[in-house]
Amino acid sequence: MLLPATVYILALVGLPFLIAIVYSVTDVTVGDTSLDFVGLDNFRRIIKTPQFQRALSNTLFFAIVSQVLIVVLATALAELLSRDFRGKRVVWFLIILPWATPIALGTVAWLWLLDSQFSPIDWVLRSVNLLGPGTLLGPEDHMVFLGREGLAMASVIMVHVWRLLPLAAVIVLAGLTTIPRDILDQAEVDGAGFWRILFRIKIPLIFPIISIAILFGLILTFGDMAVVFVLTRGGPIYYTQVLPTWAYFVGIEGGSLAEGAAIALFLFPLLLAVAILVLRSSRRMEIS
Amino acid sequence: MAVVETRDIKKYFGEVRAVDGVDLSTHDGEFLVLLGPSGCGKTTLLRIIAGLEQPTAGEVLLGGEVVNGLPPRARKIAMVFQSYALYPHMSVFDNIAFPLKAHGVSKEARKTKVGWATSILGIEKLLERKPRELSGGEKQRVALARALVREPSVFLLDEPLSNLDAQLRASARDELQQLQRRTGITTIYVTHDQVEAMGMGDRIAVMYQGKIRQLGTPQEVYDEPADTFVATFLGSPPMNLIEREDRLVGFRPERFLPTEAIELHADLVSFSFAVTRVEYLGADRLVYGAVGDVSGDTKAVSRLPSTVTVPIQPGDSYDFAVQTADLKFFDKVTGLRTGPRPF
Numbered sequence: 248m249l250l251p252a253t254v255y256i257l258a259l260v261g262l263p264f265l266i267a268i269v270y271s272v273t274d275v276t277v278g279d280t281s282l283d284f285v286g287l288d289n290f291r292r293i294i295k296t297p298q299f300q301r302a303l304s305n306t307l308f309f310a311i312v313s314q315v316l317i318v319v320l321a322t323a324l325a326e327l328l329s330r331d332f333r334g335k336r337v338v339w340f341l342i343i344l345p346w347a348t349p350i351a352l353g354t355v356a357w358l359w360l361l362d363s364q365f366s367p368i369d370w371v372l373r374s375v376n377l378l379g380p381g382t383l384l385g386p387e388d389h390m391v392f393l394g395r396e397g398l399a400m401a402s403v404i405m406v407h408v409w410r411l412l413p414l415a416a417v418i419v420l421a422g423l424t425t426i427p428r429d430i431l432d433q434a435e436v437d438g439a440g441f442w443r444i445l446f447r448i449k450i451p452l453i454f455p456i457i458s459i460a461i462l463f464g465l466i467l468t469f470g471d472m473a474v475v476f477v478l479t480r481g482g483p484i485y486y487t488q489v490l491p492t493w494a495y496f497v498g499i500e501g502g503s504l505a506e507g508a509a510i511a512l513f514l515f516p517l518l519l520a521v522a523i524l525v526l527r528s529s530r531r532m533e534i535s
Numbered sequence: 536m537a538v539v540e541t542r543d544i545k546k547y548f549g550e551v552r553a554v555d556g557v558d559l560s561t562h563d564g565e566f567l568v569l570l571g572p573s574g575c576g577k578t579t580l581l582r583i584i585a586g587l588e589q590p591t592a593g594e595v596l597l598g599g600e601v602v603n604g605l606p607p608r609a610r611k612i613a614m615v616f617q618s619y620a621l622y623p624h625m626s627v628f629d630n631i632a633f634p635l636k637a638h639g640v641s642k643e644a645r646k647t648k649v650g651w652a653t654s655i656l657g658i659e660k661l662l663e664r665k666p667r668e669l670s671g672g673e674k675q676r677v678a679l680a681r682a683l684v685r686e687p688s689v690f691l692l693d694e695p696l697s698n699l700d701a702q703l704r705a706s707a708r709d710e711l712q713q714l715q716r717r718t719g720i721t722t723i724y725v726t727h728d729q730v731e732a733m734g735m736g737d738r739i740a741v742m743y744q745g746k747i748r749q750l751g752t753p754q755e756v757y758d759e760p761a762d763t764f765v766a767t768f769l770g771s772p773p774m775n776l777i778e779r780e781d782r783l784v785g786f787r788p789e790r791f792l793p794t795e796a797i798e799l800h801a802d803l804v805s806f807s808f809a810v811t812r813v814e815y816l817g818a819d820r821l822v823y824g825a826v827g828d829v830s831g832d833t834k835a836v837s838r839l840p841s842t843v844t845v846p847i848q849p850g851d852s853y854d855f856a857v858q859t860a861d862l863k864f865f866d867k868v869t870g871l872r873t874g875p876r877p878f
Contacts (some may be wrong), residue, residue: 329575416540429869430623432616433614433620434633436586436614438685440608447633448622
C-alpha cells in the first residue's frame with residue numbers, strides 16, 4: 248500500500264538529492280559530464296565568491312524577516328478567525344486564495360502590481376498625494392519597487408509573506424481551537440485582559456504548534472526560488488539573490504552543474520539541524 | 536461579601552430556552568446550590584452570573600449593583616470549573632498567582648497571598664509542580680486556592696466534585712463546606728448530585744427546563760416539594776406517586792411501611808402492596824411492587840430500614856400503610872402541590 252508513495256518519494260526527491268550530492272563533490276559541467284571526484288573543492292570555491300556571500304546573507308535575511316512577519320500576522324489572523332463575525336466565510340476565502348493560487352501565477356500578478364511604469368500601487372499613492380513632486384515619498388512619479396535595493400527585498404518579502412500566511416494562519420488556528428474553552432473562560436474570570444490571555448495563555452499553549460508552523464515556513468522559504476525568480480531574478484544586481492536562485496543561475500544557466508549543486512546543498516546541514524531541534528523541542532513542550 | 540440577585544434572567548439559544556425567567560436572590564454569606572438534571576440551564580445561569588454569557592433579557596445584581604455590562608474581571612467573582620481549568624503550562628504557584636498578577640498585585644503581596652491560600656487548603660508542598668503531576672484531589676484544591684486567593688465576594692462553583700472518585704468526593708464535600716463556612720464567602724454551587732446538594736446547601740434551588748421549580752432549605756425541598764418534578768427528582772428512590780380521582784398522591788418510600796411495623800396506628804392510609812422484587816442493601820431493603828389506584832396498578836417502592844424485620848417475599852401481597860401526615864397532594868394536570876385533602 249505504501250509502495251506508490253515510496254516510489255514517488257525515491258524517484259522525485261531521493262534520486263535528485265542523491266545526484267546533487269554526487270555532483271557537488273565532482274567537477275561535472277554541462278559540457279563535460281564525466282564525474283571526477285574533487286572532494287570539497289566546489290564548496291571552498293563558491294564560498295569565496297562575493298555573489299555567493301551576498302546570496303547567503305540575503306537568504307538568511309529573507310527567511311528570518313519573513314518568518315517573523317508570518318508568525319506575528321498568522322497569530323493575529325488566527326485570533327481574528329477564531330471569533331464569530333459577519334462575513335467570516337468571505338474573509339476565509341480571501342485568505343486561502345494566495346495559498347490555493349499557483350505560485351507562479353500569484354507572483355506574476357504581483358509583478359504587474361509592482362511594475363516600474365504601470366504599477367497600480369503607484370497610481371493609488373499618487374492619487375492620495377503621497378507620491379510625486381513635493382510629497383512624502385519623493386519627487387519621482389514611480390516607486391520602482393523592484394528596481395531599488397531596499398524596496399526590491401521588501402517586495403520579495405511581502406509577496407512571500409502574502410503567499411505563506413494562509414498556511415501559517417490555518418496551522419495556528421488549528422492550535423487555538425485545541426485550547427479548552429474552560430481555560431479561556433477561567434483566564435477571563437481571573438481578570439486577564441486580551442493581551443494577557445494572548446501572551447500568557449494562548450501563545451504558550453500553542454507554542455509547539457507555532458514552532459511547527461515556523462519549521463514549515465523556514466523550509467519553504469530556504470528552498471523556494473519562485474518568488475525571487477519571477478519578481479526580480481535576483482536583481483537589481485545581486486540585491487535579492489538567494490541561494491536557490493543563485494544555484495539555478497550557476498548550475499543550469501551557467502552550466503556549472505557541480506557548483507550549482509554545491510550552492511543548493513550548502514544550507515542542507517543547517518536546515519537538518521533546525522528541523523531536528525524544532526521537532527524535538529516541540530515534542531518536549533507538548534502538554535500531556 | 537455580597538448578595539447575588541438575578542431578575543427575570545432569560546437566555547435563549549435560538550429556539551432553545553436555556554434559562555427562562557429566573558428570579559433568584561442569595562443571602563449574604565450563603566451556600567446556595569443550583570440543583571437539576573443536565574440540560575436544565577443551571578450552568579448557563581452560573582455563566583451569566585459570572586459574566587461569561589450575556590443574558591437575552593433580565594438583570595444580574597452583585598451587591599445591589601447591576602453588572603450586566605461588566606466583563607467577568609470587573610465582577611469580583613471567582614469561579615471553579617468542572618474541569619478545574621488549571622493552566623497546564625504553569626506551575627501550581629503561577630496558577631494560583633495568576634489572578635493576582637492580572638490585577639496588578641505586587642510580587643511580595645502575591646507571595647504572601649499564595650502562601651495564605653495554599654496553607655488553608657494544605658497544598659504548600661505542591662507549589663513547584665505542574666498540573667499534570669497532580670492527582671484529581673490536588674487539582675481541585677489548586678483550583679480552589681486560585682479562586683480563594685483574590686478574596687472574591689462571590690464563589691461560583693460548577694460541579695467541582697464530579698471529577699473525583701466517590702471516596703474522595705465525601706471528604707472533599709466536607710472540606711469545601713468548611714472552607715465556605717470559614718471564609719463566609721457567598722457561594723453558588725451547581726450540581727446534578729442531590730446528595731451534594733442536600734448535604735452542603737444552606738438552600739437549594741431546584742431547576743428544570745430553565746426555570747426554578749423550588750427554592751428552599753434541604754428539608755423544605757425534600758419534605759414539602761412544590762411540584763411532582765421536585766418530588767421525584769429528590770430522594771433515592773424517588774417519591775411514589777399514585778393517582779386518586781383528580782389528583783396525584785405522593786409519599787416517600789421510607790414512609791411506606793408494613794402496617795405491623797408502624798407503632799402508631801391512628802391516621803393511617805392502607806394499601807395492598809403486591810411485591811414483585813426485594814433488594815437487600817445491608818442498611819435497608821428496597822421493596823418493589825404495585826398498589827392499586829384509579830388507572831389500575833401503579834408501581835411503588837418501599838424502603839425498609841434494617842430495624843424492620845418483617846419477612847417479605849416477592850409474589851405475595853402485604854398490608855402497607857402511610858401516615859396521613861406524610862401524604863402530599865399534587866394537581867394531576869399541572870403537577871403543582873395542592874392542599875391536603877381527605878383521602
